[in-house]
Amino acid sequence: MPPALHLSPGQSSVHPASHASQEISHLWWMMMIAGWIGFALVVFLLTLGWWRRNRANLPFGGGDRAATAWIVGLGVGVPIVLLSALFVWADVFVINSTAAPREGSTRLTVDVIGHDWWWEARYPASGVVTANEIHIPVGTRVAAVVTTGDVIHSFWVPELNRKIDMIPGRRSEILLDAEHAGVFRGQCAEFCGLQHAHMSFLVYADPPDRFRAWLKAQQRPSAAPASALARRGKDVFLSASCADCHTIRGTSADGEVGPDLTHLASRSTLAANTIPNTPSELSDWIRDPQHVKPGNRMPALGLSPDALKAVVAYLDSLR
Amino acid sequence: MAVDVELSPPAIARIRRLERIWEEPRGVLGWLTTTDHKRIGLLYFFTTLAFFGAGGIEAMLIRTQLAVPNAKVLDPNAYDELFTLHGVTMIFFFIIPMTVGAFGNYLVPLMLGARDMAFPRLNAFSYWLFLGSGVLLYGGFAASSQAPACGWFCYAPLNTAGYSPGHGVDFYALGLIFNGISSTVAAINFIVTIFKLRAPGMSLNRLPLFNYAMLAVSFSLLFALPPLTIDLVFLELQRKLGFHFFDVAHGGDPLLWQHLFWLFGHPEVYIIVLPAFGIATSIIPTFAKRRMLAFPLVALAELLVAFIGFGVWAHHMFATGLATTTLVFFAAASMMVVVPSTIQIFAWLFTVVTGRPEFRAPLLFIGGFIVFFVIGGITGIMFAAIPFDQQTTDTYFVVAHFHFIIFGAAVFPLFGGMYYWFPKVTGRMYHERWAQASFWVTFVGTALTFFPMHIVGLLGMPRRVYTYPSGVGWDSYNLSETVGAYILTGGLLMIFANLAWSRFRGPVAGADPFHGGTLEWTTTSPPPPYNFPVIPEVTSPYPNWDPPDRERDRRRLERGQLVLDAGHETTASTVRDGLLDEILEMPSESWWPLVTAACITAIFAFLLTSHFAIAGIFALTAALAVVGWHWREPEEPEPA
Numbered sequence: 038m039p040p041a042l043h044l045s046p047g048q049s050s051v052h053p054a055s056h057a058s059q060e061i062s063h064l065w066w067m068m069m070i071a072g073w074i075g076f077a078l079v080v081f082l083l084t085l086g087w088w089r090r091n092r093a094n095l096p097f098g099g100g101d102r103a104a105t106a107w108i109v110g111l112g113v114g115v116p117i118v119l120l121s122a123l124f125v126w127a128d129v130f131v132i133n134s135t136a137a138p139r140e141g142s143t144r145l146t147v148d149v150i151g152h153d154w155w156w157e158a159r160y161p162a163s164g165v166v167t168a169n170e171i172h173i174p175v176g177t178r179v180a181a182v183v184t185t186g187d188v189i190h191s192f193w194v195p196e197l198n199r200k201i202d203m204i205p206g207r208r209s210e211i212l213l214d215a216e217h218a219g220v221f222r223g224q225c226a227e228f229c230g231l232q233h234a235h236m237s238f239l240v241y242a243d244p245p246d247r248f249r250a251w252l253k254a255q256q257r258p259s260a261a262p263a264s265a266l267a268r269r270g271k272d273v274f275l276s277a278s279c280a281d282c283h284t285i286r287g288t289s290a291d292g293e294v295g296p297d298l299t300h301l302a303s304r305s306t307l308a309a310n311t312i313p314n315t316p317s318e319l320s321d322w323i324r325d326p327q328h329v330k331p332g333n334r335m336p337a338l339g340l341s342p343d344a345l346k347a348v349v350a351y352l353d354s355l356r
Numbered sequence: 357m358a359v360d361v362e363l364s365p366p367a368i369a370r371i372r373r374l375e376r377i378w379e380e381p382r383g384v385l386g387w388l389t390t391t392d393h394k395r396i397g398l399l400y401f402f403t404t405l406a407f408f409g410a411g412g413i414e415a416m417l418i419r420t421q422l423a424v425p426n427a428k429v430l431d432p433n434a435y436d437e438l439f440t441l442h443g444v445t446m447i448f449f450f451i452i453p454m455t456v457g458a459f460g461n462y463l464v465p466l467m468l469g470a471r472d473m474a475f476p477r478l479n480a481f482s483y484w485l486f487l488g489s490g491v492l493l494y495g496g497f498a499a500s501s502q503a504p505a506c507g508w509f510c511y512a513p514l515n516t517a518g519y520s521p522g523h524g525v526d527f528y529a530l531g532l533i534f535n536g537i538s539s540t541v542a543a544i545n546f547i548v549t550i551f552k553l554r555a556p557g558m559s560l561n562r563l564p565l566f567n568y569a570m571l572a573v574s575f576s577l578l579f580a581l582p583p584l585t586i587d588l589v590f591l592e593l594q595r596k597l598g599f600h601f602f603d604v605a606h607g608g609d610p611l612l613w614q615h616l617f618w619l620f621g622h623p624e625v626y627i628i629v630l631p632a633f634g635i636a637t638s639i640i641p642t643f644a645k646r647r648m649l650a651f652p653l654v655a656l657a658e659l660l661v662a663f664i665g666f667g668v669w670a671h672h673m674f675a676t677g678l679a680t681t682t683l684v685f686f687a688a689a690s691m692m693v694v695v696p697s698t699i700q701i702f703a704w705l706f707t708v709v710t711g712r713p714e715f716r717a718p719l720l721f722i723g724g725f726i727v728f729f730v731i732g733g734i735t736g737i738m739f740a741a742i743p744f745d746q747q748t749t750d751t752y753f754v755v756a757h758f759h760f761i762i763f764g765a766a767v768f769p770l771f772g773g774m775y776y777w778f779p780k781v782t783g784r785m786y787h788e789r790w791a792q793a794s795f796w797v798t799f800v801g802t803a804l805t806f807f808p809m810h811i812v813g814l815l816g817m818p819r820r821v822y823t824y825p826s827g828v829g830w831d832s833y834n835l836s837e838t839v840g841a842y843i844l845t846g847g848l849l850m851i852f853a854n855l856a857w858s859r860f861r862g863p864v865a866g867a868d869p870f871h872g873g874t875l876e877w878t879t880t881s882p883p884p885p886y887n888f889p890v891i892p893e894v895t896s897p898y899p900n901w902d903p904p905d906r907e908r909d910r911r912r913l914e915r916g917q918l919v920l921d922a923g924h925e926t927t928a929s930t931v932r933d934g935l936l937d938e939i940l941e942m943p944s945e946s947w948w949p950l951v952t953a954a955c956i957t958a959i960f961a962f963l964l965t966s967h968f969a970i971a972g973i974f975a976l977t978a979a980l981a982v983v984g985w986h987w988r989e990p991e992e993p994e995p996a
Binding site: 047048049050051058060061064065068072075076079080082083085086087089090091092093094095101104105107108109111112113115116117120123124126127128129131132135136187188189191193195199200201202204205206207209222224225226227228229230231232233234331332 | 431432433436506507511513514519604609610611644645646649650653675676677680683684687688691694695698699700701702703705706708709710711712713714715723726727730731734735737738740741742743744746747748749750751814815816817818819820821822823824828829
């Protein structure tokens with residue numbers, strides 16, 4: 038069975054689950070407090086102007102020269118001090134402590150490739166390929182190496198780290214280092230066309246042994262179908278055009294357009310975290326992929342109800 | 357000079373002569389051939405107002421779709437087209453032409469004491485080109501039902517033919533190239549006008565701050581538009597002729613698009629807000645009943661903002677994976693640009709505090725502007741903290757930030773300015789109580805629409821999504837934003853209803869209802885076609901607060917000095933000291949600007965549909981029209 042769909046995996050930048058995200062959220066809260074103080078000063082001066090609208094002088098004494106001194110002090114002096122402090126904190130310290138690890142310097146590397154409109158995740162050390170969910174071990178520095186298969190996307194899991202764009206011709210890295218186990222929502226953050234809104238994914242941070250078990254299961258080729266219905270489903274899958282776009286390791290299906298389906302049934306969602314991965318949703322999705330996610334690259338194949346049922350049974354057996 | 361002053365018969369005869377010299381044909385014909393900066397300003401005003409309506413309807417459709425999760429009001433393609441059109445329309449077809457074209461055109465020569473812009477026909481040409489570019493974008497949309505759907509910065513490679521087939525992106529690219537020609541022409545005109553057409557005595561340190569802002573904007577436009585034009589030409593070469601500027605497979609680079617775009621795009625932000633600063637520095641002294649404090653600092657700050665604005669573009673690209681050294685340089689530059697802005701904010705505030713402010717509608721809108729500009733400015737500073745930018749860029753936090761800047765800081769002063777100069781332009785007074793009510797509705801609507809966007813952005817909602825799931829915690833904020841947007845629309849309708857009603861029913865305002873300081877308040881409302889019966893001589897930045905000088909102007913009218921009633925004339929002065937330099941012969945109304953602009957519109961329309969031969973014919977016609985434009989005209993007979 039797929040793991041239960043996490044009720045509300047978070048996507049909040051102020052609900053950090055990693056050191057990097059924590060540092061950025063500290064930065065935010067401090068800037069917010071300083072911002073409110075600055076804002077209060079401006080509102081105070083406006084109110085003062087209204088309150089003393091019949092008196093043409095400063096309440097704290099002095100004429101135009103004194104007022105000009107206030108303008109220079111508050112408009113030049115104070116900002117230079119505050120901005121210098123912010124610069125040192127954010128752009129010297131935090132930028133380094135949240136920096137991406139050099140490729141190969143971490144225990145685990147995940148290659149993430151953005152596609153219109155889904156995510157491909159590859160584990161180069163173990164040969165595992167999956168889609169729209171990334172599993173990482175808790176308390177381990179993981180380098181995500183991001184690239185794109187088409188237009189610009191942006192890889193972003195706010196509770197784990199800042200975002201990094203996926204740009205044609207470039208490889209970029211970002212650190213994923215979850216401090217506690219959990220499921221974290223990620224979403225494409227650069228407009229990439231029609232289904233930009235439905236290009237989300239989940240990051241599972243699991244205890245190391247559980248992660249290793251997952252990785253081992255994913256390394257295996259697909260299971261042979263056990264029931265007659267699933268066997269028929271496999272035949273349909275291979276003979277209809279499904280196999281032109283999708284790979285199922287251990288079969289002749291080796292298409293590279295859509296997600297790898299070798300262990301589809303182990304995933305919790307379909308269509309880049311758009312719908313839950315249940316047999317009925319899967320069946321609806323294959324029957325009419327353009328209904329939930331209009332414009333996506335998967336065509337409706339017009340399978341007969343029997344064939345559809347068989348394919349769903351087969352895919353649902355791919356744990 | 358107000359006409360209610362008793363004048364001697366010779367002075368009245370001079371004014372009659374000026375009226376005959378500067379008179380333009382009546383009716384539609386007059387509007388089509390006009391070179392009067394005030395009429396061109398009004399043409400800009402009503403055209404951009406129509407685009408504001410279109411952009412507003414687009415925004416309301418967007419907000420309606422986003423009111424609740426998984427809504428089906430719009431399909432994804434329509435949504436993408438709408439947010440693209442909304443951005444392009446509001447920036448290129450509303451704010452810039454409204455501030456530069458409408459406010460700038462109407463007010464700059466009046467504040468300078470000039471009788472027109474330096475190049476009146478070029479000015480008309482600029483308007484007709486602007487209209488043509490808008491017709492191209494929206495006409496193309498209406499004719500083909502295709503609109504760009506790539507966002508206003510339309511990144512490569514999404515903007516290339518493979519990912520954006522059809523004509524939508526071509527309308528965008530050619531429309532903006534075309535629009536850029538219009539803005540460039542206008543910018544040159546403003547620079548020359550402000551440097552050369554100032555009234556005698558208006559040395560640079562007496563130039564009204566609104567004109568400093570317009571000068572800064574004009575220089576910014578002049579230098580910022582070429583990178584955009586180049587970018588768009590590259591794009592069209594790639595789309596139409598198979599070039600590879602942004603194509604990695606053939607050695608191109610998609611980041612080239614972003615660098616060129618933002619090299620334009622960030623100065624653009626200051627192009628948008630600087631006129632608003634200029635309006636604020638016009639309204640505040642009038643209602644605080646005192647001169648602007650720190651006048652030279654504020655003038656310098658306006659120029660500095662425009663200058664530093666050219667060195668910050670890569671802060672739009674902090675998440676692209678540029679080298680850290682690059683990021684840090686641009687973060688530092690972005691912090692530097694804060695200082696000229698804080699100088700201005702405190703100069704405005706202390707001018708209010710040390711004055712005797714009268715909180716009428718224009719000043720209320722400036723108060724709202726300061727509040728919103730400070731909010732948008734504070735969040736703007738936050739983006740110079742690189743890691744925080746990388747966390748929140750491309751989320752609703754950014755959408756909140758730039759709407760506080762663009763709507764709160766750039767458009768609020770426009771409403772204040774509309775009320776402030778309404779009596780000058782129409783000769784009638786707006787309804788004060790309704791105007792104040794309209795401010796509060798607009799203020800609350802704006803805050804309710806845009807403030808929750810900060811929160812929903814921090815909670816992870818990316819921008820440009822046509823829908824969102826429930827259960828991520830975004831629902832209630834989105835609903836309040838939509839409610840706010842409807843309240844805001846109500847506030848805007850109140851503003852325009854007030855102005856429309858007052859245009860016909862408002863009480864007569866007189867020349868100077870607010871006792872403003874600058875020269876536009878010294879002439880009648882509405883000003884005559886020749887602006888001033890005598891070219892004023894100036895000894896301070898607030899000439900209307902110098903009664904002895906204005907009395908001297910009146911005596912010069914009696915004596916016939918600098919009345920310039922021998923022909924279509926105005927004065928030119930030296931660039932720095934504003935000493936009287938020469939008398940300029942100004943051109944009068946003409947068909948050529950309209951004809952030339954129409955030919956150029958046709959060129960672009962046929963380029964768009966790939967009818968290159970017909971486009972060539974129109975290019976030839978346009979060239980002939982330019983020849984006609986420059987043909988020496990028969991001497992006008994001396995008016996009797």
